[in-house]
Amino acid sequence: VSFRSNAYPWQHKKMEQVCIVGYSRTPIGSFGGTLSSVKATELGSITIKESLKRSGIQPDQVEHVFMGNVVSAGTGQHPARQAALGAGIPVDCPCTTLNKMCASGMKAVSLGYMSVATGDAQVVVAGGFESMSNIPFYSTTARFGHKFGDVSLVDGIQRDGLHDAYTDEEMGRAAVLCAVENKITREEQDAYTL
Incomplete structure (x- = not known):
């Protein structure tokens, strides 16, 4: 639900200018290739840490982390927070994990932009990470025990990614x-x- 009203004085506030002060990425690895032993959250930590280094921003200056991640199965709870903590960002920094499929990282950047533009924060980290090599297969019948007969697995890449x-x-x-x-x-x- 959205609406326009003059009842809120903040809606006429001038937007802040936003600029990107640092960025980085990991190489694009092949499926099952040399990066396959690196967890998705570790890839996120590596890029965050390098972006902060290139920009000269200290981890404790970051006020919010927005990270996109499509298939979180097997990564553990709150992948964005794991990536942020792995990059040295303090535990009290709010983190948001987004899933908008292929647009997850772009949505994270968009939300980071809006956070700075509206004056909600001055320094944010925004991006995305994924490791398709680490996406697990699922067993949809294992939780309560397999009964008689064959058991099949569901490919997490297929089910939740592609x-x-x-x-x-x-x-x-x-x-x-x-x-x-x-x-x-x-x-x-x-x-x-x-």
């Missing part, structure tokens, strides 16, 4: 259909992303 829960389609197929419908060529997509 499969549209609403249309029952693969996300890659959905992307192709979207591109065809909007007459966007592969070359245009590549040019836009680069």
